[in-house]
Amino acid sequence: xxxxxxxxxxxxxxxxxxxxxxxxxxxxxxxxxxxxxxxxxxxxxxxxxxxxxxxxxxxxxxxxxxxxxxxxxxxxxxxxxxxxxxxxxxxxxxxxxxxxxxxxxxxxxxxxxxxxxxxxxxxxxxxxxxxxxxxxxxxxxxxxxxxxxxxxxxxxxxxxxxxxxxxxxxxxxxxxxxxxxxxxxxxxxxxxxxxxxxxxxxxxxxxxxxxxxxxxxxxxxxxxxxxxxxxxxxxxxxxxxxxxxxxxxxxxxxxxxxxxxxxxxxxxxxxxxxxxxxxxxxxxxxxxxxxxxxxxxxxxxxxxxxxxxxxxxxxxxxxxxxxxxxxxxxxxxxxxxxxxxxxxxxxxxxxxxxxxxxxxxxxxx
Amino acid sequence: xxxxxxxxxxxxxxxxxxxxxxxxxxxxxxxxxxxxxxxxxxxxxxxxxxxxxxxxxxxxxxxxxxxxxxxxxxxxxxxxxxxxxxxxxxxxxxxxxxxxxxxxxxxxxxxxxxxxxxxxxxxxxxxxxxxxxxxxxxxxxxxxxxxxxxxxxxxxxxxxxxxxxxxxxxxxxxxxxxxxxxxxxxxxxxxxxxxxxxxxxxxxxxxxxxxxxxxxxxxxxxxxxxxxxxxxxxxxxxxxxxxxxxxxxxxxxxxxxxxxxxxxxxxxxxxxxxxxxxxxxxxxxxxxxxxxxxxxxxxxxxxxxxxxxxxxxxxxxxxxxxxxxxxxxxxxxxxxxxxxxxxxxxxxxxxxxxxxxxxxxxxxxxxxxxxxxxxxxxxxxxxxxxxxxxxxxxxxxxxxxxxxxxxxxxxxxxxxxxxxxxxxxxxxxxxxxxxxxxxxxxxxxxxxxxxxxxxxxxxxxxxxxxxxxxxxxxxxxxxxxxxxxxxxxxxxxxxxxxxxxxxxx
Numbered sequence: 130x131x132x133x134x135x136x137x138x139x140x141x142x143x144x145x146x147x148x149x150x151x152x153x154x155x156x157x158x159x160x161x162x163x164x165x166x167x168x169x170x171x172x173x174x175x176x177x178x179x180x181x182x183x184x185x186x187x188x189x190x191x192x193x194x195x196x197x198x199x200x201x202x203x204x205x206x207x208x209x210x211x212x213x214x215x216x217x218x219x220x221x222x223x224x225x226x227x228x229x230x231x232x233x234x235x236x237x238x239x240x241x242x243x244x245x246x247x248x249x250x251x252x253x254x255x256x257x258x259x260x261x262x263x264x265x266x267x268x269x270x271x272x273x274x275x276x277x278x279x280x281x282x283x284x285x286x287x288x289x290x291x292x293x294x295x296x297x298x299x300x301x302x303x304x305x306x307x308x309x310x311x312x313x314x315x316x317x318x319x320x321x322x323x324x325x326x327x328x329x330x331x332x333x334x335x336x337x338x339x340x341x342x343x344x345x346x347x348x349x350x351x352x353x354x355x356x357x358x359x360x361x362x363x364x365x366x367x368x369x370x371x372x373x374x375x376x377x378x379x380x381x382x383x384x385x386x387x388x389x390x391x392x393x394x395x396x397x398x399x400x401x402x403x404x405x406x407x408x409x410x411x412x413x414x415x416x417x418x419x420x421x422x423x424x425x426x427x428x429x430x431x432x433x434x435x436x437x438x439x440x441x442x443x444x445x446x447x448x449x450x451x452x453x454x455x456x457x458x459x460x461x462x463x464x465x466x467x468x469x470x471x472x473x474x475x476x477x478x479x480x481x482x483x484x485x486x487x488x489x490x491x492x493x494x
Numbered sequence: 495x496x497x498x499x500x501x502x503x504x505x506x507x508x509x510x511x512x513x514x515x516x517x518x519x520x521x522x523x524x525x526x527x528x529x530x531x532x533x534x535x536x537x538x539x540x541x542x543x544x545x546x547x548x549x550x551x552x553x554x555x556x557x558x559x560x561x562x563x564x565x566x567x568x569x570x571x572x573x574x575x576x577x578x579x580x581x582x583x584x585x586x587x588x589x590x591x592x593x594x595x596x597x598x599x600x601x602x603x604x605x606x607x608x609x610x611x612x613x614x615x616x617x618x619x620x621x622x623x624x625x626x627x628x629x630x631x632x633x634x635x636x637x638x639x640x641x642x643x644x645x646x647x648x649x650x651x652x653x654x655x656x657x658x659x660x661x662x663x664x665x666x667x668x669x670x671x672x673x674x675x676x677x678x679x680x681x682x683x684x685x686x687x688x689x690x691x692x693x694x695x696x697x698x699x700x701x702x703x704x705x706x707x708x709x710x711x712x713x714x715x716x717x718x719x720x721x722x723x724x725x726x727x728x729x730x731x732x733x734x735x736x737x738x739x740x741x742x743x744x745x746x747x748x749x750x751x752x753x754x755x756x757x758x759x760x761x762x763x764x765x766x767x768x769x770x771x772x773x774x775x776x777x778x779x780x781x782x783x784x785x786x787x788x789x790x791x792x793x794x795x796x797x798x799x800x801x802x803x804x805x806x807x808x809x810x811x812x813x814x815x816x817x818x819x820x821x822x823x824x825x826x827x828x829x830x831x832x833x834x835x836x837x838x839x840x841x842x843x844x845x846x847x848x849x850x851x852x853x854x855x856x857x858x859x860x861x862x863x864x865x866x867x868x869x870x871x872x873x874x875x876x877x878x879x880x881x882x883x884x885x886x887x888x889x890x891x892x893x894x895x896x897x898x899x900x901x902x903x904x905x906x907x908x909x910x911x912x913x914x915x916x917x918x919x920x921x922x923x924x925x926x927x928x929x930x931x932x933x934x935x936x937x938x939x940x941x942x943x944x945x946x947x948x949x950x951x952x953x954x955x956x957x958x959x960x961x962x963x964x965x966x967x968x969x970x971x972x973x974x975x976x977x978x979x980x981x982x983x984x985x986x987x988x989x990x991x992x993x994x995x996x997x998x999x
Contacts, residue, residue, distance in 0.1 A: 349864070351852075355846055362802075362824050362842050362843075
């Protein structure tokens with residue numbers, strides 16, 4: 130057999146990295162960074178200030194990216210698994226956040242919409258909120274796994290009904306939690322200058338990493354997503370694995386529900402986490418994962434989520450009117466997605482090869 | 495028949511990272527000729543065809559059409575190939591199953607914007623009739639047998655006025671009757687002056703229809719020969735690149751029939767699945783190799799699927815090593831120490847996008863449990879062990895299995911089940927669509943495993959292969975077990991007789 134072209138270790142490493150799908154969000158991030166370096170370097174300045182409570186907090190555009198991007202990054206984790214295992218996406222995550230947020234507030238407030246003190250410990254409210262979100266995930270998952278509905282159709286049900294259910298949980302009143310402790314989760318913990326949502330996201334990443342490392346969920350979800358029949362003949366139960374993926378996404382939604390409600394201490398049923406499902410799906414796509422399921426890269430998805438937030442914050446910093454932001458975002462997204470399309474990537478790698486072939490490569494038989 | 499060349503390949507080379515798939519290959523096709531392209535797995539047949547049809551771009555070499563040496567044709571895409579009059583019918587049919595026969599024939603080729611369904615159907619009917627294909631143009635393609643679907647694909651190619659028709663293993667999923675029909679069609683096209691390239695693994699078929707034979711080995715041209723002037727044995731030895739007396743040896747290696755007094759490794763009474771097979775009785779002893787035989791669709795595969803719990807099991811009692819067990823799902827069977835290599839490799843065997851490594855460890859990993867994943871190093875160790883043991887040709891353990899050749903994919907799946915160290919292994923058509931060398935390797939492996947105490951059930955469409963490996967054959971007809979042959983009864987004639995169901999079995 131012929132030997133592989135002899136390449137130095139570092140060269141091979143970079144060639145491998147170039148081919149890896151994480152290159153797409155990485156390249157996008159690099160472009161945005163270069164843009165800021167040229168246009169406005171103050172984007173990267175971070176300063177330590179004190180907020181109204183006298184606690185030290187870090188501020189700056191970059192801090193705002195990692196703060197506001199947390200929910201999206203957490204959702205991207207679950208969305209990646211759902212996409213891999215079921216070959217479709219859950220479009221009800223925004224509604225799910227409304228439900229779990231509403232449940233959390235309901236437990237905290239009890240019967241009085243604006244109590245002096247919280248009626249239950251935050252941890253209890255959070256766990257019940259997660260339970261509600263996981264139940265929504267299980268509902269979606271069951272429709273997809275056992276009734277074999279298309280994920281888009283199955284999750285359309287909660288997408289439509291979710292926000293009404295959220296309002297119903299609190300009898301359509303707007304509960305307000307004024308307790309300072311509850312605000313920690315969407316703001317800052319005294320003494321820690323890093324935004325708590327980012328810390329929560331980090332915890333989620335670690336849990337996810339551990340899950341992928343110490344269980345077979347990654348291998349199973351990919352196997353089921355690529356070839357369900359083969360997976361079954363190798364002893365897997367595809368329905369259970371799909372259901373698991375949706376429940377995991379449900380748990381991610383529960384965590385986001387806590388962060389979102391904590392940010393404002395209240396809830397607006399029709400606005401909370403609006404359109405976040407589309408950004409979450411986009412994060413998965415931007416990570417170079419096939420939306421038709423199968424192989425995935427979790428880190429690429431998470432990075433994709435932060436790239437989307439990076440882009441949004443960039444547009445804000447350019448004083449783009451809020452109403453026009455989606456339009457600008459769409460243009461950039463089209464560019465990114467087209468660049469990450471397999472056809473374009475192939476063409477690109479072929480061009481690269483041609484450029485390198487300027488020097489004739491060594492052995493010819 | 496003229497000696498006019500319709501297609502000429504000169505010095506074709508194509509390299510993939512780490513592998514030189516084709517090196518300086520010449521190939522000439524005349525008009526009105528059926529030309530067999532033969533070679534082992536990885537010999538370069540598929541690559542050559544893909545270069546010819548524009549799936550791959552060649553690195554070097556020229557392609558001339560119709561004897562026109564003045565300019566080499568550039569083929570960058572399947573469309574280019576079609577325009578140049580080169581049509582291909584692949585092993586896996588690439589038509590749209592949910593459209594009608596006529597729609598499939600004219601798909602993407604209508605001249606105007608509007609389609610007259612009636613005239614299209616009429617045209618299709620005429621075309622099908624002229625080719626002697628008995629199918630209604632308005633029938634949905636999915637409702638036709640695979641053979642008919644293949645012929646529809648050929649009709650489409652013919653209607654596009656192709657001068658070169660490539661048939662890539664068209665017969666591997668057809669029964670004898672259907673193969674005969676296909677051959678009639680091929681001969682008919684030969685009369686019309688079409689040059690046909692026929693890729694197959696079946697030697698009989700090559701000698702039945704082909705005029706010339708070109709043999710490739712390890713990406714190089716071995717030679718082109720007139721079929722009549724090349725004896726079979728010589729063809730085989732050219733493909734393998736060595737003198738071949740292995741085939742004769744194998745039979746003598748069959749171990750003496752396993753001891754009848756031992757408790758069967760697997761025993762089923764009244765077993766029946768939802769796939770419409772009659773309840774049957776089955777057992778296999780330690781170290782025994784037995785087989786299910788019968789025509790395509792006789793229920794061979796359904797029977798072993800019932801054993802493995804792959805289909806819904808509706809009745810039956812199962813004993814493994816004398817202890818009653820319930821096998822309702824594949825995982826039950828796996829826990830009972832049973833492995834199953836399915837018939838349809840692409841649909842049921844491989845997980846295409848996953849690496850060779852993950853494909854090898856999958857079954858053992860599932861058996862071991864959700865919360866106990868193997869370490870990466872351990873996975874690589876397992877994968878490398880079986881890649882070496884079975885001589886799988888792959889660039890690395892990380893290569894996606896779908897980019898391997900068919901025979902190597904099959905070896906990976908075989909490795910997957912061997913890794914689970916089963917006491918009973920079911921192999922359904924393990925040698926279909928793979929070359930003779932690998933076939934013999936697999937047969938030898940089966941006998942070796944049996945001599946080490948593993949029980950194996952072997953299914954193959956090729957009876958001589960079954961005769962070579964099995965010490966007991968279960969014959970099926972019309973989804974019913976109709977006979978059992980052992981010892982002296984293991985001959986072609988008695989199998990045929992039992993399958994046909996003449997004077998009793």
